[in-house]
Amino acid sequence: MDKIKVAVSGANGKMGQEVLRMVINDPELELVAAIDLKMSAIDIGQVIGHEPIGINFDNDIEQALTQKQPDVLVDFTNPQAVHNNVKTAIKYNVCPVVGTTGLQAEDIAEFNRLLKQQELGGIFAPNFAIGAILMMRFAEQAAKYMPNVEIIELHHDQKIDAPSGTALKTAEMIKEVRSSFKQGLEDEFEKVPGSRGGEYDGFRIHSVRLPGFIAHQEVIFGSSGQVLTIKHDSIHRESFMPGVNLAVKKVKGFVGAIYGLDKLID
């Protein structure tokens, strides 16, 4: 069987390096391009404790994709870079597997349209960790019975976007099953602006950013005389790799955009 040819954008980032290791260690996959800013100054082989690879591209996604003709582009960059990367991938018939967060519903809709035009599949997953996917599913189930809810997400202090993509996806899933209403007192006021967090469909999302954290989320449900907390912790970025690996292997099997890894799991 032919190996799946994989290009990685954001290759020198925290997630990108983990993806390079995962791809290199899977005999069914072939790493063909590592794309990042200032890439030519870096020995990416050394960065990930591997012999020199010699497939570095300096943020020239077009050159990387035309020269190396990958089957799949895995993108872990930032909310500014991801649009152009995805559109370029689709233009060159490369299936995008995107972990980058900060995308809006309109972006996914546009990617879906472009993917369908080219008869390609694409996966856009705010969280690739199976534990986080279960946490979101359990929260969705709980919200049917306990509609008073708040989300607290906690991440490392290098994270650009807030709330996290995971918190937003959780909120969207809760909104689907919860009758919309505003929680708390009508005349509630904040003595320190922002102290009650961001409001989404009448409930609150809180974002904590501190060194020491990787990626964590609690979904807290309260009702009369009881509290239910559903909590997930990614304590290493390895936690995301089985999900990325699954997405890389499945993305050529359908047409259009899938939003959320839960759609690939029974």
Ligand SMILES: NC(=O)C1=CN([C@@H]2O[C@H](COP(=O)(O)OP(=O)(O)OC[C@H]3O[C@@H](n4cnc5c(N)ncnc54)[C@H](OP(=O)(O)O)[C@@H]3O)[C@@H](O)[C@H]2O)C=CC1
């Ligand atoms: N879906 C999931 O399961 C997960 C998603 N994420 C998301 O993935 C994204 C990346 O996270 P993380 O690895 O921690 O971030 P990092 O900042 O560590 O990595 C991002 C990398 O992308 C590079 N970059 C910036 N612009 C471009 C571009 N135009 N082309 C190629 N590379 C570029 C950056 O370079 P430079 O530093 O020089 O700017 C950096 O090396 C975030 O959006 C985060 O929320 C993170 C973890 C899990």
Ligand SMILES: O=C(O)C1=N[C@H](C(=O)O)C[C@H](O)C1
């Ligand atoms: O930036 C991160 O680190 C993470 N980002 C994703 C998000 O925004 O939900 C996934 C995970 O939480 C780690």
